[in-house]
Amino acid sequence: MAGKLGRDAAPVNRTMPAIAQPSGTETTMRRREALALLSTAAVPGAGPALAQPAWRPTRPVTLLVPFPPGGATDLCARALQPGLQAVLGQSVVIDNRPGATGVVGTRIVAGLPGDGHTLLVNASGTMTIQPVVMQHPGFDAERDFKPVILAMSAPNVIVVNPGVPARDVAELKAWMAGRSDTLSFSSSGIGSSEQLGFELFLLRTGLKATHVPFAGGAAAITAVIGNTVPLSMVNSGTAAPQITSGQLRIIAVAGPRRLSWAPDVATMAEQGLPDLHSLSWTGLFAPAATPDAVVEALHDAAAIVLRQPEVVERLERIRFVVEGGSRADLGRLVSGDLARWRGVVRDAGITVN
Incomplete structure (x- = not known):
């Protein structure tokens, strides 16, 4: 479904139950409790008899990667997989759904109701360039997803x-x-x-x-x-x-x-070119309907895993920088990239047919 760039040649439902969202005060208390407990769970040798955090998955968690196995986005998901399993207390499975430069798998997650059991592990190109150069990408990166965490980047x-x-x-x-x-x-x-x-x-x-x-x-x-x-x-x-x-x-x-x-x-x-940014990055996203308390718990779990030395070493081996940061950081990155690439397409006279 790739659109055609005028300057160049042509480019290239599952139902899940909703989780009731707690009040703001309750969410803050639960998040603090979850972070403390998740931090303890991430310590090597921590026993299984820990109290349950505010939210934990009740079945295996899927990391949907909209690309074939072996690429940078897939390698990122596989680096996170063991640590997330330990922290969340559930199996974490990788589901590769390639097609249309990541658009096929991205659409799948965009259409899910969102209960924390499926996360999208996606690349910057799919989230912030395909929506600009395609006529009908079939998803809105800002409307259809909630940012979880920025995993890694490479300029x-x-x-x-x-x-x-x-x-x-x-x-x-x-x-x-x-x-x-x-x-x-x-x-x-x-x-x-x-x-x-x-x-x-x-x-x-x-x-x-x-x-x-x-x-x-x-x-x-x-x-x-x-x-x-x-x-x-x-x-x-x-x-x-x-x-x-x-x-x-x-x-x-x-x-x-x-x-x-x-x-x-x-x-x-x-x-001398302060606004010239062009990054390749990988982030974790949840369907927009996922309750904030659940997204916060997933963010805290992923943040713990991204600090583990073996994960850092594995991602640095492929020349990426491990990032982390807040949910808001990733949200600002997505919005900024979308605005930047829309401007480039407009100002360079690149047309989508």
Whole structure:
């Protein structure tokens, strides 16, 4: 059901009982109780005879991943799975429902009544780009879901072929100036965060380059290494091996902080482009009808798991940064990304047919 971007080629009920929502005072007390008990439950060796927190699942919990096994979003869900099982006291199962760049599985969860037993583990592209570039995505990221927690993120980065005589944004702008008729940039696909992130870079700098989409980040990276396309915006985790080996040169980080494994490379903000953010992230979401007290308990459980050293190590191994934070933090991230990408599509003259 992907729409067509005018600048490029075409892109690509179950019934559950509702849970009555307690009053605000009762919710606050229960959340504190749940956090304390969940924290105790997460301690290695804690016995099973703990008092029950304010809310616990009564049957297995499903983490629905709208992508095939093996990708970053799936790996995130599988990293969280053992810890969530221990903290929640129920089996946690992974349900992969791929299709239409994550849209198929996202629609499934959007249509659930919401009782805390199914969570969506979703990527930024599906939640904040597909609603912008598709005519009928079939879900509203802000209306149909409640944010639970931001699990991990990895910024996109601008990279160039080592033959390009530029090492920072200023030098890249100088090199690109006057080459608009011949310059092109690669991305992992039409409507990807990498494409829109580079389009945002062009808008903010007044430069021009032609988009060359590839089928995935690996192919986009290969094109830059082979100098078929001289520059690209790519996911930092995907490109890390080629960057560290010297096959690619990294120019700038399109995120809020520098990369731990490339600390000498400045962010876009540090190089004079403060609003140029392009992140790949994974978050947990509940259907909108899920009571707030249940969502709070799930947030507290996931926050505990994200602090476990083995989870941090597993996610950092794939070059993602473990995040956490509040439900409101994730909500603001979703709203901000949606507004940013709508603006890029509008200002770059990209049309959806």
